[in-house]
Amino acid sequence: MFNTRYYLMALVALFYRATLLDFAERTALVSKRLYLDQEDGKLTPENIRIANGLRAEFLHFSNYWYFDELANKDEEVEHFALQCEQYRIGPVKKEIEEEVEKLNASLQDYSAFRNTEAVNRLAMLSLIVGAGAVLTGFFGMNFGRDFARLFFEPDQSSLAVHYAAVVLVALLAFSALGFGLYLVSTNWSDYRDILVPRRWRDRRARSGSSLKRG
Numbered sequence: 001m002f003n004t005r006y007y008l009m010a011l012v013a014l015f016y017r018a019t020l021l022d023f024a025e026r027t028a029l030v031s032k033r034l035y036l037d038q039e040d041g042k043l044t045p046e047n048i049r050i051a052n053g054l055r056a057e058f059l060h061f062s063n064y065w066y067f068d069e070l071a072n073k074d075e076e077v078e079h080f081a082l083q084c085e086q087y088r089i090g091p092v093k094k095e096i097e098e099e100v101e102k103l104n105a106s107l108q109d110y111s112a113f114r115n116t117e118a119v120n121r122l123a124m125l126s127l128i129v130g131a132g133a134v135l136t137g138f139f140g141m142n143f144g145r146d147f148a149r150l151f152f153e154p155d156q157s158s159l160a161v162h163y164a165a166v167v168l169v170a171l172l173a174f175s176a177l178g179f180g181l182y183l184v185s186t187n188w189s190d191y192r193d194i195l196v197p198r199r200w201r202d203r204r205a206r207s208g209s210s211l212k213r214g
Helices: 007-042 044-065 073-084 089-142 147-152 159-186 188-195 198-206
Strands: none
Touching: 007 089, 044 089, 073 089, 073 188, 073 198, 147 198, 159 188
């Protein structure tokens, strides 16, 4: 009995201990990478993917591999509980779970902040473009006679005003388009995932770095 069931329980307890220590080390490495990204002012997609992968692996370990009881007999249950108590399986698992959840909460807060910034930028761009559309529609459809002859059907005396209005409207239109391109280009990481095909993102994720040992 000692060479079979109790030996297997000891192996399981050691497996839990080694796995939790590995998770503790990887959690510390992920936290360091995210901290360095915070110093740079932006989290990289690669580190976000690694942090999400770490959380997924820990959930898989907790739900699929981890068991509080391995046997039906009371003496075997007590023996396994004593082994887990000596290896501090429960407290270490709880600490790692809290750290992983804090990492996930930090990523959620960062994602919500970046999404809010992206929406605010698009709202400002929409306001600028929409204001131009409202002005052109208002003046183009609600004024006639002298106003129309001055800006839309000019004669020799009002030709300069007509061309000046055309140049001004063109400058406003191209300025709005240029401002929109500037916003998208300077904040490309916020809009990249919705524009880049999914198969390219998956290929980049599979070829990225990892915290796993080779």
